[in-house]
Amino acid sequence: MSDKKKFKDSTVGKLLFGAASIVSPQLGAVLNGVTSPKEAIAEITKSKISLDDKIKLQQLVYEQQNKEMEEISNRWKADQMSDSWLSKNVRPLVLVWCIVVFSFAGILDSVESIPFHIGETWNDTFEKVMMSVVLAYFGGRSSEKAIGLFKK
Numbered sequence: 001m002s003d004k005k006k007f008k009d010s011t012v013g014k015l016l017f018g019a020a021s022i023v024s025p026q027l028g029a030v031l032n033g034v035t036s037p038k039e040a041i042a043e044i045t046k047s048k049i050s051l052d053d054k055i056k057l058q059q060l061v062y063e064q065q066n067k068e069m070e071e072i073s074n075r076w077k078a079d080q081m082s083d084s085w086l087s088k089n090v091r092p093l094v095l096v097w098c099i100v101v102f103s104f105a106g107i108l109d110s111v112e113s114i115p116f117h118i119g120e121t122w123n124d125t126f127e128k129v130m131m132s133v134v135l136a137y138f139g140g141r142s143s144e145k146a147i148g149l150f151k152k
Contacts, residue, residue, distance in 0.1 A: 037061050037065055040061055041058055041061060044057050044058055044061075045058075072140075073140070073143065076091070076140055091136070091137050091140065092137070094133055094137075095133055095134065095137045098129060098130055098133045099130075102126050102129075102130055105118055105126070106118075
């Protein structure tokens with residue numbers, strides 16, 4: 001009952017699946033069930049195609065992932081150039097909101113006298129959301145600062 005988008009339905013997946021099907025129909029069939037770029041790389045590595053084709057397909061995955069990351073960075077840069085207070089502060093606000101809400105929920109969950117319990121499914125979800133938000137915020141800020149240093 002997972003709502004997770006299949007890798008083959010993503011932009012990277014469509015590109016890779018199309019190229020892999022042309023190179024090797026058998027490899028295209030193998031890649032049909034993968035759910036992430038990491039799994040796709042692993043399946044390409046295990047496949048019985050030439051080393052050159054493996055390298056080309058793996059480079060294709062990496063290049064597409066890099067393009068997606070660049071687009072996210074460009075979107076964040078556009079937000080920073082905007083005159084809107086909200087667009088400039090959405091990342092820090094989301095970070096603060098997540099930390100406050102998840103900390104509050106964690107405290108409530110750990111107090112014995114309060115009948116509040118976070119289920120195992122939500123624990124995993126909270127962990128992933130927090131990791132994503134913190135990595136996006138601090139990773140994005142770090143990359144913005146590094147790019148700024150290299151341009152000077």
